[in-house]
Amino acid sequence: MEINITFAPEAGEPVRFAAGELTAYLGRMLAEETGTLSVSLEVRPDREPGLPDWFSVNLEERGGTVAGNSGRAVLLGVYDCLRRLGCRFPAPVKGCETVPSLTRQALALRYEHRASFYHRGVCIEGADSRENLLDFIDWLPKAGYNSFFLQFRTPYAFFKRWYLHERNPLRKAEPFSPADVPVWTEEAEGALKRRGLLLHKVGHGWTGAALGFDAQSWDADPEPLSEEKRPLAAQVDGVRGLYKGVSANTNLCFRNGDAAEVFAALVADYAQAHPGVDYLHVWLADTYNNVCECEGCRATTLSDQYVELLNEIDRRLTAQGLDTKIVFLLYQELLWPPVKARLTNPERFVLMFAPISRTFEQSYPAVGELPPIPAYERNRIELPTSLEENLAFLRGWQRQFAGDSFVYDYPLGRAHYGDFGYVKLARVVSGDVKRLKQLGLNGYISCQELRSGLPNFFPNYVLGRTLMDERADVNELMAEYFSAAYGEDWPAVADYLFQLSGLSSTDYVNGKGPRTDQDMAARMEAVRELCLDFTPTLDAHRTPQGWQTPFWAALDYHRAYVLKLSRALRHLALGEAEKAAESRRAFLELICEKEPDFQPWLDVYRVLEVTENYTGFRGGAEA
Ligand SMILES: [Zn+2]
Structure with a gap:
């Protein structure tokens, strides 16, 4: 059969990529058929910006149309209609998909769909090879996701764990040079852009960079803190220095020197140099109870200082004419809402709620009475474990900030090792997604091991599919997934x-x-x-x-x-x-x-x- 896919001459890379994918899969499915099939791919932008992905599919035996509100949405529509035609994409692993044989009469689809949430993504964790990363990116849109987050400035930490085979004494380290990392990062970002996926970056490492370190991982830094930078480090127990030797885990003092200016300049320079980054994450140290105890910092809260820092970053980006979105994080000390400071340009920012210490034995509860937020005690905080306590903090921030938001959660980072069957976790994930709108959250990024497939990738599949359509029934997804697997x-x-x-x-x-x-x-x-x-x-x-x-x-x-x-x-x-x-x-x-x-x-x-x-x-x- 001759498959003829057409699109506008000005169509971008994602539409061209979608055309290649549709040609390849239909070619396999209709291998026994003869004649010509013509399908046109069309981008039809929404009248108002900021709406979730939308696509429509209109196919019959002679061909038809797949349209979307962006090139990415066209690609999502292509994979969605292939799934409705019987293809299954159950894992980010080569050789796992199933592609049925069809007659052209079976091409009978007419529907449209708007994704339930804007933000639907995964963040890299664990130990990953270059192939793991590329295979995962390839799988994301097949499972309905639209975003990927490469933590730090490059994913060096995750590659290093894999190629040096950290924690596996039976394997010798493979040749791995830090010089490979920028090349592989560019390759991964290219794979994301080819599919039109939204790119999130950095998060960790800014405090270390402000202190003059490379800060590309949670490893101890080989060099000591310079005397010139020492005044910018948080004073804890009377000492200003690296927290346990790790710059990425060291907080800053925002009163003793020019830490806020240094930090904001780093973010602004980075955003200028990396226009392909859609969402730039600005976080502080990745540990808690080590914030600055100097007199100036004690007079305010870390969250107030954070919001002032974010405002300074916004001023610089605005002056530079950059529309990069800045993602700010609610976890650890930053769960406590600021007392005085407010974000002056909410449009710039996206709130990210990270209930890292939550239980995964149940889904987020129905929103009812929430407990009061406990009083903030500097360097004596305890992380909330109950879902209600976690949500009380979110509610506190939402009273001050009504802009875009998503949850950053961890079912497939740590928690999954405790569920041997993965089906209970999949149900918790499904229940969580179905609560997001009630919680006032506009999506979900899963902070997770990319290699979280034992016994299977069902929880990851449920997450992608339910974010795409919150009405998705977990039992129906199970039948679909398990019969394919x-x-x-x-x-x-x-x-x-x-x-x-x-x-x-x-x-x-x-x-x-x-x-x-x-x-x-x-x-x-x-x-x-x-x-x-x-x-x-x-x-x-x-x-x-x-x-x-x-x-x-x-x-x-x-x-x-x-x-x-x-x-x-x-x-x-x-x-x-x-x-x-x-x-x-x-x-x-x-x-x-x-x-x-x-x-x-x-x-x-x-x-x-x-x-x-x-x-x-x-x-x-x-x-
Ligand atoms: Zn201080």
Whole structure:
């Protein structure tokens, strides 16, 4: 069949990319058909700016139209109609998609859709190869997402963890030069721009840069703080210096010197030099209870100083004629709303609410009575864990700022390691998204491991699809996803993963609640039995040629992973510290050895980091 895709001569890269994708997929789906199919791709901008992505699809056997309110929306419309025609994109992993064969008579689609939220994205975390990053970017619009956030000025920290194989003693470091990072960053940004995806950048590292450091990771800085810059560092316990040697975690003193001017100039220069950045994140140190205690800083709050800094940045960007959006962050000390300072140009800013210490055992609650915000005590704050406490802080800020906003949340950064089945977490994610409008939030960026696919990428899929359409039913998504991943035996997998989810706990693995816990120990024993009982089902999907789908192979590996991890957790919950540490080492050996076989599915670096730093295994130092 001849496929003829047309678009306006002035169409940008995303429309051209969409044309290539549509040609390739339709070509595979209609390989048996003859004649010509003509489809036109059209950009039809909205009359008012700032509306979420919109697309319309009108297809029949001779062809038709895919239109969108931007080039990106045309691409999203292309992937959405391919999905409605039976294609499945269940993972950011090569070889996992399914593409059906169709007759041209099956091309019968006429619908339009406006995305439920403006901001729908993922932020890089964990340890990632260049391929992981590019594969993830390729997958984003297929799952309905429109944004990606590269943290720091470059994703050096995440590449370094992977290429040096940090925390995997069984693998030798690969050749990796910091000089590769700008090249790969440009490549990733090019992949985002080709798809018209919104680019978020930086966030961490500004305070370190203001102190004269490169500040591209959370690693300790090799050089000491210069005497010239020392007056700009926060004074904590009478000392001005780097917080535990890490400039990215060091707060500034906004009273003792010109820290605000230095910081604002850095942001303005960066925005000038990087016009491709759509959302520039301006955050302070990534630790709490280490803010400046000098007399001048004590006379105000960190949030007031933050808002004054943001106003200074806005003045500079306005003077330079830049319309870059600035994202400001509500977490740690900055959860407390400012007392006096207010943003003078709200249009410039986007509020980002990061309930980093929340539980993932439930979704955000219905908005009702919220507890009062506790009094702010300098360097003695406790992070809120209940969802209501977290939301009380959000409400406090929303009384002062009515502009654009989104939540920055962490179901797939840390929490997911506690849900062995991933289906409970997927339900929490679905419930959270369905609450966003009530909470007055205009989207969601997931701060997460890109390799969060064990047993599968269902929670990530649910997030993308539900942000695109908040009416999406999680059970229907499950049928769609699981049938693509596991074939007709998917209900048996769903049942098994539901039971695993019911027995496991995101809170326990993330250090919330008592470590000795008889009930948890019993649950971990039940997990073991469940895994053993599942063996015949697994075996039925293995042939001499291999597993029925890559998802069955991952599920088999996942079973071994859960057996080892649940054993370590059972000993921990019984208070058997020695046995717990020993069992965790056996877990570590398994996943370090198997990492090459399941590289895109499990972030070995991150699960070891979480179980060492949060779960409470003694002597977490690696084998
Ligand atoms: Zn100070």
